[in-house]
Amino acid sequence: MKIKAIGLGILLAAATSLLASDFVDYHALTKNLKAENKKAGNYATTKEVKDALKSKDWIVADVRTMEEWSGAHIKGSVRVGRQAPEKALALYALDDDENFVKQNLIVICNSAARASIEAQTFRQMGFKKVKVYDLYSWIDECNPVVTKYTVKKDKEGTGLKFGNFYAEHCKK
Template identity: 60%
Template sequence: MKLTKLMLATTLLVSGAFASEFISYKELSGQLLKENEKLGLRATTDEVKKALHSKDTLVVDVRTPQEWAAAHIKGSVRVGRQVPEKAIENFVLDDDGKLVKDKLIVVCNTAHRASLQAMIFRKMGFTQVKVYPIDEWIDECNPVVTKYSRQEYKDGKHHRFGAFYAEKCYEKN
């Protein structure tokens, strides 16, 4: 009985000590993003463009389904933040379970969520994991596709609406 009380007290003290070191999401993701930038692990737009055509690099979007539907980079894949560690296997392993894409560029709106997820992907053994904000892609007048970029009707007709650009990009032309 005394041992049980001692263990409970120890557990409460230890958990209390960790609680005092709590870091908010905003603070943690900001720290990780700064670390990625300092270590040169923030991808450039050119790196993303090259990765989209690379055999060993995957562009992974960790945003919500709604954000993905609104705009995403053509050729990227969405794994979301629900269970991305399992979902990523669908895109980086061959039929024999061999890793064929060992480099990632992780995308989200501002690269904060991407920084959190990149930390986990690195621990999974990917050789290079960089982060990238889709906001930068859009601001540099690169096209995005949406869930509504292509509609398929039951009668077999396909309507392509093409890629979309930020409004400021149309004003330039």
């Protein structure tokens, strides 16, 4: 009985070490994905984001949490989150017959880490062009963000209208 338990323990330890050797941590994964996107020309510029916001062929999709989105987002972008972004994106990209009406996509998050992960899924869904972008660049280049917060509570942006917000260094 003890020999079986020891054998099973050794087998379990060996299997775990094999699986652990293939594990890539989040930081390393997203760093590699962002580098691949830059190398392949799939890292959007601020100008490309501005053009996409005006275009009927592009969707600018934000994959951040609702709290992050409420705090600051690019006006004209859509929030698809990370829980079921494929379903949310279908609302903007497909018609009633599930044909693409918008085949190009820029995926946004704070640093483009989550966007890089989600971009892989969106490419596999059949989007023609998928680029990533980080909100930090948008803000640092003195572009405005909007918020859903009011002075009392988050009321979906109604009631009090705050307008656009800019980074402190842009006010000088």
